[in-house]
Amino acid sequence: MKIPRLLLAPLAALALSLPAHAQELVVSAAASLTQAFQAVGKAYETAHPGQKVTFNFAASGALLSQLQQGAPVDVFASADQATMDRAAAAKVLAAGSRADFARNTLVAVLPAASAHKPQSLADLADPAFARIAAGTPASVPAGKYTADAVAHAGLADALQARWIFGESVRQVLNYVARGEVDAGFVYRTDALIEPDKVRIAFTVPTTAPVSYPIAQVAGSRNAAAGASFVAFVRGAQGQAILQRFGFSSP
Known part of the structure; x- marks a missing residue:
């Protein structure tokens, strides 16, 4: 690039x-x-x-x-x-x-007003999560951690059409905070910046x-x-x- x-x-x-x-x-x-x-x-x-x-x-x-x-x-x-x-x-x-x-740790976050309560990556395969944000894997480390975790969980195909990619982990955080996506993947430290706008759903097990x-x-x-x-x-x-x-x- x-x-x-x-x-x-x-x-x-x-x-x-x-x-x-x-x-x-x-x-x-x-x-x-x-x-x-x-x-x-x-x-x-x-x-x-x-x-x-x-x-x-x-x-x-x-x-x-x-x-x-x-x-x-x-x-x-x-x-x-x-x-x-x-x-x-x-x-x-x-x-x-x-x-x-x-x-740091990778977490799945939801807009604070979301009524959903996913507890694992598998739960995100539910149709309710139609738009899921993550960093672009090729340039955003959080996105690469996410892609690896999703692939390891066997969910790459199930979630493939739902991704909304951001140019940085902070852009992903903004997507979730504004309610533009149903869920997103950021670091725990990012989620702590917007406690009134995003909610941590669960910690994502990363392969590294x-x-x-x-x-x-x-x-x-x-x-x-x-x-x-x-x-x-x-x-x-x-x-x-x-x-x-x-x-x-x-």
């Missing part, structure tokens, strides 16, 4: 928008980390005066495509190991910098743990700051913030 140049332009312009005295650190992170990493970023800036953290949130696959096209990023945090494996194969990661920093890796980007102009941010995320203060947003330790 080729990312249009207009998506890279905002990243390239970040340095121009910062005060001359600030050291810029650009972090590309999975959409599911949005609120948690914004809080981590503020805490990091407080602990490191003179450093400014700017985030670029999107689906992990889209972020990797940007990195492969030379986006000026210092740190990359993915929502799955497979995307980080592809990043390593593409040689866009700084050697030896990759590390796991959090875990929902594990988040982070790494410095090869060629970063701020390697020292990147290493410092990765250490902060994995340290006591960063972990406490992540757990406050529902993530668990790696």
